Every structure is written in C-alpha cells, then in structure tokens.
Amino acid sequence: MKSQITKILYIILLLACGYAANAQTLKPAAAINGQLLNEQSKPMDYATVTLLRAKDSSVVKGTLTNDAGKYVFDRISEGKYIVKATNVGYKPAFSPAFDVIGNAINAPVIKMQQVSRDLQGVTITSTKPLIERKMDRTVMNVENSVLAAGNSALEILERAPGVTIDKDDNISLKGKQGVTVMINDKLTYLSSTQLAALLRSTDGSTIQSIEVITNPSAKYDASGNSGIINIKLKKNKQSGTNGSLTTGIAYWKNFRDNTSLTLNHKTGNLNIFGTLTHGDITRQNVLDISRTVVSGPTTRYFTQNTLMKKPVHYNNYRVGADYNTSATNTLGFVVSGDYTNELNNNTSRTNIGSVPMGIDSFQNTPSNIKQTYRNIAINLNDKLVIDTNGQELSIDLDYSKFRNNSFADYATEFYLPNGSVAKPSLFLRNTTPSTISIYTAKADYTYPLSKSLKLESGVKLSSVKTDNDLRAEIQQGGVFVNDVSRTNRFVYDEKVNAAYVNLGKTYKKTSIQAGLRAENTTSTGNLITNNQVVHRSYLDFFPSLFINQTLSAKHELGINYSRRIDRPSYDNLNPFTYYLDQYTYEKGNPFLKPQYTNSFELAYTYNKTLNVTLGYSRTTDASVDVLYTDTVRKATFQTNENLATRNNYNININSPYTITKWWSGNVNVDGFYQQFKSPMLLGQNLNNGQFAFQGRATQTFMIPGYKFEVTANYQSAQSYSIFKIKSQYAIDAGVSHSFYQKRMNLKLAVSDVFDTRKSRVSTNYSVTNLSLVQKNETRIARITFTYNFGNSKIKTRKHQTGAEDEKGRVKSGG
Incomplete structure (x- = not known):
C-alpha cells in the first residue's frame, strides 16, 4: 500500500515540477520594460499587467508591477504588442501598439483613472450580509457583526448556521458530530477539549468570517463526516503602518x-x-x-x-x-x-x-x-x-x-x-x-x-505523535502512593x-x-x-x-x-x-x-x-x-x-x-x-x-x-x-x-x-x-x-x- 501511495505522490510532484519548469524555460528572446502610473503620475504598485498580441488580442504573458510601478516581460519574440493594465478601483487601461525588435524595448507609459464612486452626489456604501450563501459553502461574516464583539471564537461558532455545541464542547453540524475545524484553511489536529480551549481563548474581534462546508471537495483532507468549519482570522489589508486596538x-x-x-x-x-x-x-x-x-x-x-x-x-x-x-x-x-x-x-x-x-x-x-x-x-x-x-x-x-x-x-x-x-x-x-x-x-x-x-x-x-502520561496516586496512612489501578502511559503515532x-x-x-x-x-x-x-x-x-x-x-x-x-x-x-x-x-x-x-x-x-x-x-x-x-x-x-x-x-x-x-x-x-x-x-x-x-x-x-x-x-x-x-x-x-x-x-x-x-x-x-x-x-x-x-x-x-x-x-x- 505504501509503495502505491508513494508512486502517486511522486507522479503528481513530477507533473507539478514539469509544468512549472516548462512555463519558465520555454522563453523567446527580447525584454519589454514598462511603468504604470495613476492620475497624479504616482507609481501603481502590484497592479496586473498583461501582454497582448496586437493582431488578435491573444494573451502572451502576464505579471504584476513592483512598488515603483514598473514591470518586465522577458524573452518575448519579435512582433507587435499591446499592454493591458487592471487594478481594483481603476478603469482598465491600454498602451498604444508597439513593435518588439532587438533585445530591449521600453513600452509606452500607461496612466490609469479611478472609477467614479459618486452618483449625483450620493455615495453608495454596502456591507456584507451576516449570512452569505456561496456555491459550495455558507459564510457567516463575523467581522462587522455586533454580536462578535467581546465573544470568544467558541461562542461565535455556536451561532453559525446549523452548528450546535453540547455540554462537553463537542461540535455538531446539522445534527451530526464529526466536524473538522480549520483555522485559516489549516487543520487544527486537536481533540474536542483542546480545541474548545483554543477557541475559547481566541478573541472574536480577530475573526473575519466562519465558513460552513458541508460537502468538501477532494482538495480538502478527507476527515470530518459532517463537513468542515473554516474559521478565517483577520489579516490587516492596508499598506504603511496601521492596526487596531480592541478592549x-x-x-x-x-x-x-x-x-x-x-x-x-x-x-x-x-x-x-x-x-x-x-x-x-x-x-x-x-x-x-x-x-x-x-x-x-x-x-x-x-x-x-x-x-x-x-x-x-x-x-x-x-x-x-x-x-x-x-x-x-x-x-x-x-x-x-x-x-x-x-x-x-x-x-x-x-x-x-x-x-x-x-x-x-x-x-x-x-x-x-x-x-x-x-x-x-x-x-x-x-x-x-x-x-x-x-x-x-x-x-x-x-x-x-x-x-x-x-x-x-x-x-x-x-x-x-x-x-x-x-x-x-x-x-x-x-x-x-x-x-x-x-x-x-x-x-x-x-x-x-x-x-x-x-x-x-x-x-x-x-x-x-501524542504522549499522555497519567501518574495517579492514592493516600494511604497519610502518605500518597502510586495507584497502580489508574497509573498509565499512552503513546500514539500516526502518519497520513x-x-x-x-x-x-x-x-x-x-x-x-x-x-x-x-x-x-x-x-x-x-x-x-x-x-x-x-x-x-x-x-x-x-x-x-x-x-x-x-x-x-x-x-x-x-x-x-x-x-x-x-x-x-x-x-x-x-x-x-x-x-x-x-x-x-x-x-x-x-x-x-x-x-x-x-x-x-x-x-x-x-x-x-x-x-x-x-x-x-x-x-x-x-x-x-x-x-x-x-x-x-x-x-x-x-x-x-x-x-x-x-x-x-x-x-x-x-x-x-x-x-x-x-x-x-x-x-x-x-x-x-x-x-x-x-x-x-x-x-x-x-x-x-x-x-x-x-x-x-x-x-x-x-x-x-x-x-x-x-x-x-x-x-x-x-x-x-x-x-x-x-x-x-x-x-x-x-x-x-x-x-x-x-x-x-x-x-x-x-x-x-x-x-x-x-x-x-x-x-x-x-x-x-x-x-x-x-x-x-x-x-x-x-x-x-x-x-x-x-x-x-x-x-x-x-x-x-x-x-x-x-x-x-x-x-x-x-
């Protein structure tokens, strides 16, 4: 059995490495350098830029700009090209068509314009609903919920759709125990008691959302008969120095x-x-x-x-x-x-x-x-x-x-x-x-x-590997001695x-x-x-x-x-x-x-x-x-x-x-x-x-x-x-x-x-x-x-x- 699974793993790794190597080694010959700016002529960092063939707009290559708004397409064959730039909150922008001849080409500078967010003086704002249904999961958007404040992760989880927690902190989903709990898409590997302690000591203000996945795909670990609960923690999304304090x-x-x-x-x-x-x-x-x-x-x-x-x-x-x-x-x-x-x-x-x-x-x-x-x-x-x-x-x-x-x-x-x-x-x-x-x-x-x-x-x-060592004692004649009926040590090894x-x-x-x-x-x-x-x-x-x-x-x-x-x-x-x-x-x-x-x-x-x-x-x-x-x-x-x-x-x-x-x-x-x-x-x-x-x-x-x-x-x-x-x-x-x-x-x-x-x-x-x-x-x-x-x-x-x-x-x- 072990040799079979090893072969499977080896083949998939070879495929992954082969595709990656092929994508990076089959390169033509010239380099295109360019820069992306906003309306104030300031660099647009980490925007998406795509190289298109001018004759049919087919995609040749894509990359992201760096913090100076610059990008490079290397090993490009001769021909006529266009560069397309996209970024959240901005209109798509295109460069004029240009020819690639020789070893180094400077593409025309591209400027991007922000998408207007005002309608006749009225600003449109929206927030995510508390419960959101997606194709393969139900999402509870905790981040902006009033009830999340001051609660622990365990107390918030108890309010998620279809989730119940019993007196022993066992988690059930739609009446079924055997739920797999993940934090940021990672398995917790904890028993129910230890998991409860971890969730109880996790502040609700650090949670972004809770995803309930009742029937996961093969990409996820196969454990959990009633599905997966994935707790997404917040990660600050802003540049510079920023943060939040909650008390x-x-x-x-x-x-x-x-x-x-x-x-x-x-x-x-x-x-x-x-x-x-x-x-x-x-x-x-x-x-x-x-x-x-x-x-x-x-x-x-x-x-x-x-x-x-x-x-x-x-x-x-x-x-x-x-x-x-x-x-x-x-x-x-x-x-x-x-x-x-x-x-x-x-x-x-x-x-x-x-x-x-x-x-x-x-x-x-x-x-x-x-x-x-x-x-x-x-x-x-x-x-x-x-x-x-x-x-x-x-x-x-x-x-x-x-x-x-x-x-x-x-x-x-x-x-x-x-x-x-x-x-x-x-x-x-x-x-x-x-x-x-x-x-x-x-x-x-x-x-x-x-x-x-x-x-x-x-x-x-x-x-x-788990190692549990129970050292039990009973008092006899005013002195504690080893209780052989209860003292024990249990070691468990598991490889998957x-x-x-x-x-x-x-x-x-x-x-x-x-x-x-x-x-x-x-x-x-x-x-x-x-x-x-x-x-x-x-x-x-x-x-x-x-x-x-x-x-x-x-x-x-x-x-x-x-x-x-x-x-x-x-x-x-x-x-x-x-x-x-x-x-x-x-x-x-x-x-x-x-x-x-x-x-x-x-x-x-x-x-x-x-x-x-x-x-x-x-x-x-x-x-x-x-x-x-x-x-x-x-x-x-x-x-x-x-x-x-x-x-x-x-x-x-x-x-x-x-x-x-x-x-x-x-x-x-x-x-x-x-x-x-x-x-x-x-x-x-x-x-x-x-x-x-x-x-x-x-x-x-x-x-x-x-x-x-x-x-x-x-x-x-x-x-x-x-x-x-x-x-x-x-x-x-x-x-x-x-x-x-x-x-x-x-x-x-x-x-x-x-x-x-x-x-x-x-x-x-x-x-x-x-x-x-x-x-x-x-x-x-x-x-x-x-x-x-x-x-x-x-x-x-x-x-x-x-x-x-x-x-x-x-x-x-x-």
Whole structure:
C-alpha cells in the first residue's frame, strides 16, 4: 500500500515540477520594460499587467508591477504588442501598439483613472450580509457583526448556521458530530477539549468570517463526516503602518476582560503583521445528574449536584511576514501560539438512597484541577504565480507542538444522613503531562488546461505523535502512593500520506468538478504500562463530484457527492480514566476504528437569495458516546464505541431579506432525521431515530451612526445514539456606534438575554437509567471598544497553512 501511495505522490510532484519548469524555460528572446502610473503620475504598485498580441488580442504573458510601478516581460519574440493594465478601483487601461525588435524595448507609459464612486452626489456604501450563501459553502461574516464583539471564537461558532455545541464542547453540524475545524484553511489536529480551549481563548474581534462546508471537495483532507468549519482570522489589508486596538469587559455572575492588538507594517516588498490577545474569563456551570442503578434485587438512586467554577487566563499571539521575491512569487512565515492557565474548582454532592429522593448516605467531592497549555505552531509558505492564466504552485511546511500539564486533587468525604462521618475520606491526586507533536508538508498545483478546463492536484504528508502520561496516586496512612489501578502511559503515532486530483470543466450554463483523493494511514497506539499495542495500516480512496446548473437568470441547481473518513480523536483513543467522583467517570477506547461516510446533496437557489439544500449521508462504524453502568461498583462511565450504521436525512433553508433600507434580516432553518442502528449494543439491538430541527433568525437595523442586531435561536428535541436531548432556545441582542470618522466603534451586547439556554439529556437504555441538566453561564453583558489607526491603501496577501486537520483532533481543555 505504501509503495502505491508513494508512486502517486511522486507522479503528481513530477507533473507539478514539469509544468512549472516548462512555463519558465520555454522563453523567446527580447525584454519589454514598462511603468504604470495613476492620475497624479504616482507609481501603481502590484497592479496586473498583461501582454497582448496586437493582431488578435491573444494573451502572451502576464505579471504584476513592483512598488515603483514598473514591470518586465522577458524573452518575448519579435512582433507587435499591446499592454493591458487592471487594478481594483481603476478603469482598465491600454498602451498604444508597439513593435518588439532587438533585445530591449521600453513600452509606452500607461496612466490609469479611478472609477467614479459618486452618483449625483450620493455615495453608495454596502456591507456584507451576516449570512452569505456561496456555491459550495455558507459564510457567516463575523467581522462587522455586533454580536462578535467581546465573544470568544467558541461562542461565535455556536451561532453559525446549523452548528450546535453540547455540554462537553463537542461540535455538531446539522445534527451530526464529526466536524473538522480549520483555522485559516489549516487543520487544527486537536481533540474536542483542546480545541474548545483554543477557541475559547481566541478573541472574536480577530475573526473575519466562519465558513460552513458541508460537502468538501477532494482538495480538502478527507476527515470530518459532517463537513468542515473554516474559521478565517483577520489579516490587516492596508499598506504603511496601521492596526487596531480592541478592549472589552463583560459581566453577569462573573467578570471577564479581553484585549487584542493587531499591527501591520508594509514597506516595499516586505509586509510584517502580528496580533496579540489577552483575556481573563471565569465560567460557572451547574450540573445535576440523577441515576438509577439496579443490581440484582437491589436498587439504588443517586442524585448528584456539581458546581463548577473555572477561571481562565490566556495570552495568544500570531506574527508573520510576507516577502515578494518577484512580482509573481511570495515567501512567507507565520508563528502562532497560546499560553493559557486555568483552574477548575468543582464541588460535588451525591445523595444515595434506596427509594427515590431518599438519603441513606451522601458524599461530598471537592476537587481542584490546575491546567496549563503551552502551544506553538510554525508555518513556512511559498506561492508562485506562474502565469496570468491561473497557473499556480503553493507549498506549505508546518510544525506544531501542544503541551498540556494537568494537576488534580480529589477528596471524597462520606457521611450518614444525620451528617456524621460514615467512613474515612478518600484522597486521590493525578499528574498528567501530555504533548502532541505535528509535522506536515503539502504542495498544491493549479494548471488551466484551457479557459474552461482546470486541473488541480496536490500532495500532503503528515506525522503526529501524542504522549499522555497519567501518574495517579492514592493516600494511604497519610502518605500518597502510586495507584497502580489508574497509573498509565499512552503513546500514539500516526502518519497520513495523501494525494489528490481535481478536474473542473465550465460550460455556458453548467460547471462540473470531479476529484479523487487517496490517503494512506499507519497508526500505532501503545498502552505502555499494560504492554498493549494496537497497530493499523490502511489505504482509502475518497471520490467527490460537483455539478452546478444555471436553469435561468433566477434559478440554479447543484448536485454533489463525497466520501469522507473520521479517525478517532486522540483523547478518545486514550484509555485513561478521568473521575468526576467515584461513581461518575469517563475513559477512552484504544480499539476505536475510523468511521466512513458517503454524503449526497441537492441544492437549489432562487434569485441568489433563497437557498434550499436536501442531503443524505450514511456512516458505517459510526463512533458515538455510550454510557455504561457498572452494577457492582454502582458507577456510570462514558466511553466511545463503533456502532454499525448511522443514517442522516436533512434539509436546510436559508434566506437573507431586506424589508426597508434600514431593516434587513436572515432566516436559517435546518431539519434533520438521524437513525442509529447497532446489533447487541449493551445487550440490546439499537434502532433509534427522531426528526428534529434548528432555527435561527437575525434582524439588523441600521440607523445613522448605529447598528442594532437581534438573533433568536431554537433547537427542538432530538435523539442521538442512546440519548434523548430536550429543546433549548435563546435570544441575543446588541448595538454598535461608530464615530471619529468611523475609526472608533463602541459595542454593547447581551447574550442569552432571558437566560434560557441549558442542556437537558436523558437515557433509559439497557441497565443505564440517567438524566442530567447542565446550566452554563450563558447570559453575559459585554461592552467593547475598538480603535483603528494607520494608513489604508493596498491589500496584502492572505495565506492559510496546511496543518489544520491534524490540530482539530486534539482536545484542549477549557
């Protein structure tokens, strides 16, 4: 298998290098020098100039001007030519026809004129809608949203169309878990907990948009059965020295603060940029669990109440630079990281009785968990624009390291109903250092075979190693000693080699794209303490097909298909046991297998506004959360298992609308039916399904100088695996005011205005009978101030790295 994938990668690299070499070596003989100026005779830098044959206007070559407005076409054959110049905000301009004779020719100077932006004294301005539907994705434009101010990336993500986040910070899309989260087109390679911590420490003011891609093409990593969520961070687009400062405070039950500073400096061919964010967040959650445990003739009733308070202190940074080595090539690097400390102060009381609501005994379990996260990611990138026809080659090299240290102390006190001590207290403590190291390299090549036919190909190599070392101790005779029943070390190595090819064809009213991705995976999970090794090696192929048809000026239709994979997250493979108390805990499953999903979608668009999508997906070896009950220990624990199949039927309706010039809105509705099937799960045959829907309506009111937003969310009751989830709803509201020539902005927002958002989950399956209610601190009032400063002239390059998929499978606490 490995030799097959190696051959595929080698062939694609040879093709890419061959095309690039051919494009740069087959050159004729003369050089054309020219310059581009604006109306004030100042240089026009980084404008597009194209060399055309005078006799038929056919394209010969293209390039960009440098910071002096100059350009060069080298190795041009003799003949008569014209130069065409284009730039955003300017009318296209042409040089007079001129002859190329000899070795060096000076083309006539070209002057460009700005496009007029005024109509009879009225200036036209526009902003992007909050929700925007594109051919292959739905985009939530966060940058100018009132509700983004003061919120974290995780809180904003929860408001994206079709997205839900459960009590354990697992992200679902249209009711399906297994979402791949990317940041700037790069996989995060983090587990759900670690990803939640990263997103929670990412300030919303640094986000430009959130893209929801339910059926990605072969160009993307094949992981994620329900699709991809791509979080686009802002990158300053202005020349000179400029930036923005954002600071905010929030309060309801607990105080929060956040500050972010973005700087950008561009001089000549060099652009340097950076962002620094700092924040202090205290979150308070209440968790109530009721359980019934039957063991032979004995029935026990457990009622548990836990108060969790979690102060988090974070500092994030992101710095980088782009350097234009020529008008067609850009080298860049990005270094990012975060430095986060958090403290979990939990207090849990569990009442135990032989009759409902009765108390035969109770126990208190206070715990303190200190966690530190020290993460760093480095990206080196190169983008070569080979010609103006769209031939490009881009290369990314990435290294990431995530370090998490956890120190936990648990004390369990046992009491009789009258408050007297029933038995000596139990003291436990854990130290859990863990590291994740990620190396990736990828190359993407685009080659237009003609004006209507385009070839895309690429390769990617990734290597991930996780090392989790649980050192558990128990107090005996007043001294802590090693707890051999829990101490363990788990090391996981995974390598994925991938190659893809996409071929796209555009007709007058039809566009077709077909793709195929190959991924070869080898993994080894080593439970060192128990000398238990799980090794896997497999080669998979992932086809994709997209067909879009314009039926008329107002009607468009699209059909797409893709096959995808979900490899288990690293923490779900880790067999360690993590306690809330001695009766409630969770552990991983090192024998989890990957799950595979085939997805189909039919999309219809009316008048570029009303969008309707019908979808169906079938997942085999579906991995889901399962609760087991240990009837001997009277304990309930959570783990993951591979079910047989999961079928998902869904419909999405999205429509932006305008009522008046000052009142606009957007409605998004997701309806879905999920069916889970598995033989002999916990001793029974599972066949569970329920129709559910989610709705979100956003209203925006524009009054001179002010912007008001109100968003209402509703999620109906639904089923997931063996669980029943009750409905929830919430309303968010905010207002912003711009002043000082729109350089300053003040925003006030309140999330969950009526404090109604809560999670209510229950199951009564086999011997497991449990219900829980979790109420997080969701009603929060925020005030945020932003100041933009500096120049505002020229856009700089946006770049995304290549290591986002692997990062998305790491858990980040929080």
